[in-house]
Amino acid sequence: MKQSIFTVKTNEIIAHDVYKMTLSGDTSEIKTPGQFVNIKLPGRYLRRPVSVCDLEKDTLTLIYKTVGGGTYDMSRMQKGEKLDLLTGLGNGFDVSCAKDRATLIGGGVGVPPLYFLAKKLINRGVSVDAALGFASKEDAILVNELSALGVNVRTATADGSLGTKGFVTDILRSDCAYFYACGPIPMLHALLKNASSDGQMSFEERMGCGFGACMGCTMQTKSGPKRVCREGPVFDKNEVIFNG
Amino acid sequence: MVDLSVTLSGVKLDNPIIPASGTFGFGYEFADWYDINVLGSISLKGTTKEPRFGNPTPRIAEIPSGLLNSVGLQNPGVDDVIEKEIPRLEKCFSKPLIANISGFSVEDYVYCAEKFDKVSQVGILEINISCPNVHGGGMSFGTSAKAAALVTSAVKKAVKKPVYIKLTPNVTDIAEIARAVEEAGADGISLINTPLGMRIDISRRKPILSNKTGGMSGPCVLPLALRMVFQAYEAVKIPIIGMGGISSANDVIEMMLAGASAVQVGAANLVDPCACRNIIEELPASCEKYGIKKISEITGGAHNG
Structure with missing residues (x-):
């Protein structure tokens, strides 16, 4: 873990209310895909946790949605x-x-942390396929980028405007391999109920600190209370308690 | 050289900066960020007789210049704290600790206090009768002078170490409660715990916190904390650990002028993991700027005239 100052390189809209920001700075503490950064924004008290979408040397890529005032301000930030x-x-x-x-x-x-993950898996010689779900075509992100890495991507949208009409659980193959999942809680719980294979799931929760101090983001697991920010955000499927 | 040392009921601290309970885990988490031996002491995560998960999430919400929390005393229980957490902390922190105790009955408080009293590294027992996030305990003891005195005298009878009572700001007259615990034998008081607040998610038309209400902390509560420490200082002679929104060396000086003998830093740790270290580093220069040679001498300095 490290606290340091990053410089915005690019910041652009890529889907409905979704932005991609690249920053340069000291990325030495980012060790594995699925980790996150916690961003101090001017005029906001709590930091904003955002998962790492990609990492190339000292350039960090984040993809974030504008859900409130803080992320809206972030979307207005300029190069430099x-x-x-x-x-x-x-x-x-x-x-x-x-x-x-x-x-x-x-x-x-x-979806964003799965991009960095896909790169790491492919580097290890793993054959990767993906099932991605979005509300509609306007919300879809990283479909082409994942395909360009060599990932076999299938998509589902709630309104049917892209790929299969429905949810990710509707496009899971019966021969689903070991899986890595990240998405809203209802999606993760649907997976827990439907997926036959083992895997890992990344959770999100409202956080105070992001590094284990405040106990704000705790979830119950089969081996006791765990902090989403510290022991998580990624948990083994077999640790997660189904409560959907 | 500015003398930053302070003494709380015979327990000498190198400086008056103490991370506040609930914002610093069991301390060792912060050893990843800096050498925590620079701290005056550490107030440990609030501990109860039995392990507690706390309240359902969401239990954090942002507010202007601060946050709400409704964690609800998540902790592994007093036995695990003594057997696992404190030994782990001892490896990276060698100074006296403040054990923070919560309960749902007078017996609960006494039970935990007796156990912590026997732990050599514990210097002070901080009795939290002010947690706003649990029902049937915590704050219900802190909002009544009679109940506050009852807990205080029961704990005092059971232990040898100094007993500080952590008070809630959610009362009409803080002076009355402060006097009641002093008369019941408290060695000192800590204040403020968090004032109750709420935020509402306007798209869902529901409170953000699943507990509906939560305790406010951060710079937004500093003026409230200063006012209450000021009033408590006029009401009692026992030392006060002042807290509420402290984020800088100047805030420390301000809180001590209001009447605090030492301070706790809470929410600031959550947004800047190195906040306490930074404040300790800034403190000598701030003291010099205001002509302070010995920081313990400024306690209550704002009450002159």
């Missing part, structure tokens, strides 16, 4: 502006659990 980041937070995905095949399962703005 400085941001105070805590980096290397949380326990990310364990890529060593996938053997020769892996399935990525993402919903909405849960």
Whole structure:
């Protein structure tokens, strides 16, 4: 974990209310895909946790949705502006659990950390496919980018405007490999109920600190209370308690 | 050289900066960020007789210049705190600790206090009768002078270490409660715990916190805390640990002028993990700027005239 100042390189809209920001700075503490950074925004008291979408040397890519005033302000930031980041937070995905095949399962703005993960898996020689769900075509992100990495991508949208009409659970293959999932809680619980294979799931929760101090983001697991920010955000499927 | 040392009921601290309970875990988490031995002491996460998960999430919400929390005393229970958490902290922190105790009955408080009293690294027992996020305990003891005195005298009879009572700001007259715990034998008081607040998610038309209400902390509560510490200082002679929204060395000086003998820093730790270290580093220069040679001498300095 590290606190340091990053400089905005680019910041552009890529889907409905969804932005992609690249920043340069000290990325040395970011060890695994699925980890997140916590961003101090001018005039806002709490930091904003955002998962790492990609990392190339000292360039960090974040994809975030404008859900309130803080992320709206972030979307207005220009090249050259400085941001105070805590980096290397949380326990990310364990890529060593996938053997020769892996399935990525993402919903909405849960998709970004799967991009960095896909790169790591492919580097290890793992064959990767993905099932991605969005509300509609306007919300879809990273479909082409994942395909360009060589990932076999299937999509579902709630309104049918892209791919299959329905949810990610509707496009899971019966031979679903070891999976890595990130998305809204209802999606993760539907997966827990439907997925036959093992896998890992990344959760989100409203956080106070993002590094384990305040106990604000705790969830109950089969081995006791765990902090989403510290022991998580990624948990083994077999640790998660189904309460949908 | 500015003398930053302060003494609380015979427990000497190198400086008056103490991370506040609930914002610093069991301390060792912060050793990843800096050498925590620079701290005056640490007030440990609020501990209860039995392990507690706390309230359902969401239990954090942002407010202007601060946050609401409704964590609800998540902790592994007093036995695990003594057997696992404190030994882990001892590896990276060698100074006296403040054990923070919550309960749902007088017996609960006494039970935990007796256990912590026997732990050598614990210097002070901080009895939290002010948690706003649990029902049937906590704050219900702190809003009544009679109940506050009852807990205080029961704990005092059971232990040897100094007993500080952590008071809630959610009362009409803080002076009355402060006097009641002093008369019941408290060695000191800590204030303020968090004032109750709420935020509403306008798209869902529901309170953001699943507990509906939560305790406010951060710079937004500093003026409230200063006022209450000021009033409590006029009401009692026992030392006060002042807290509420402290984020800078100047805030520390301000709180001590209001009447605090030492301070706790809470919410600031959550947004800047190095907040306490930074304040300790800034403190000598701030003291010099205001002509302070010995920081313990400024306690209550704002009451002159």
